Amino acid sequence: MKATAPFAFRYQYLSGGANTGNGWATWNANGDFATFYIQDSVASSIIPVFTYYMLLQSTPGGGAESDADFANLNNTATMTAYFNDHRRWKRPTPPMTTAAFSAGRPGSTTRPAR
Numbered sequence: 184m185k186a187t188a189p190f191a192f193r194y195q196y197l198s199g200g201a202n203t204g205n206g207w208a209t210w211n212a213n214g215d216f217a218t219f220y221i222q223d224s225v226a227s228s229i230i231p232v233f234t235y236y237m238l239l240q241s242t243p244g245g246g247a248e249s250d251a252d253f254a255n256l257n258n259t260a261t262m263t264a265y266f267n268d269h270r271r272w273k274r275p276t277p278p279m280t281t282a283a284f285s286a287g288r289p290g291s292t293t294r295p296a297r
Contacts, residue, residue, distance in 0.1 A: 193229045195220055200240035202264035207237075214271045237265060 197217065199206035208214035217233065224231035241261050244251035255261045 191230060192232050193220075193224050193227075194232045194234065196234045196236045198236040198240060200242065201237045201268040202241050202261060206240075206268060208268060208271050217271075235269065237268060241265060 197207035199209070207216055210216040211219060220233075221231045238252055238255050239248060241255050241264065243258060243261070244255055246254070255265075
């Protein structure tokens with residue numbers, strides 16, 4: 184992957200709504216999408232970056248974006264679903280150290296030369 188796109192970071196939105204039945208946790212069995220994405224990124228020596236974009240698409244929402252977000256932020260059931268969904272994140276296998284993430288290489292403990 185890095186040979187065709189020589190970038191240090193790889194971005195992915197996790198979206199679909201926390202209580203819609205169509206959120207990111209449904210994209211692979213057992214909610215493993217993020218885990219697979221991290222593993223693939225690490226194997227390619229690219230740092231994975233996620234944007235957790237679940238609030239707007241959650242229900243009840245409705246109306247303009249700011250109104251939908253405000254309604255969802257003030258809805259106990261929606262926020263419970265939101266935080267429960269956020270807890271689905273799994274630790275990548277094998278676990279990476281902060282140093283490895285900083286360097287962008289699995290097992291690395293030093294930053295790459297500039």
